[in-house]
Amino acid sequence: MSRSERLLDLLQILRGHRQPVSGQVLADRLGVSIRTLYRDIATLQGQGADIQGEAGLGYVLKPGFMLPPLMFTVDEIEALVLGARWVARRGDDRLGQAALSAQARIADVLPQALRDEMAASALLVGPGPGPAAVIDPAMIRAAIRAEHKLAIRYGDAAGALSDRVIWPFAIGFFDRVQVVVAWCELRDGFRVFRIDRISACSDMATRYPRRRQALLKAWQIERDIAPPP
Known part of the structure; x- marks a missing residue:
């Protein structure tokens, strides 16, 4: 393990504890000597990490430190x-x-x-664009962030059109399509809409009555989907 990786691991360990952790426990977790641990703590403090404590008392990382790239x-x-x-x-x-x-x-x-x-990264993404969206997907992302209702016109697989009011709370990206996951007022339930089948979309500038995190959790429970890491 390189020193930079060890410093990263040390930060991650400290982030996982709200109470001070002894230097010896940290050194054992990292597989280094206590002297090396003290040097690593000093290095991180010099880079701006708000690590409080001292030898014999333990160390704690105060919230708010952003990891340097x-x-x-x-x-x-x-x-x-x-x-x-x-x-x-x-x-x-x-x-x-x-x-x-x-x-x-x-x-x-x-x-x-x-x-x-x-x-020089050798990890490449092959071509494979999906159907072009008629509307701008950025509008849906903005509505999700603002927790706003959307009025949409949607065409099903048979081409039948319907007007819906939805509460969008997530977007799924697949190889060839993107979908918006939402509560549909017309169906009084969760529905998944292909974005390329939405022919019209407008932000109603009205907040929907539930938080999007709560909607996402309820949908995951209903579909028995594990939350993302």
């Missing part, structure tokens, strides 16, 4: 690159541009060695 492991860099490349190919234009912009921002603050790893 230079602490990413090579595997984490590859995961970020693969995710950004997938979104750039399979997401809508706005989401794709945001993914590429985020990737460039991360690269700008990485050390040269990790920047080279990012540029």
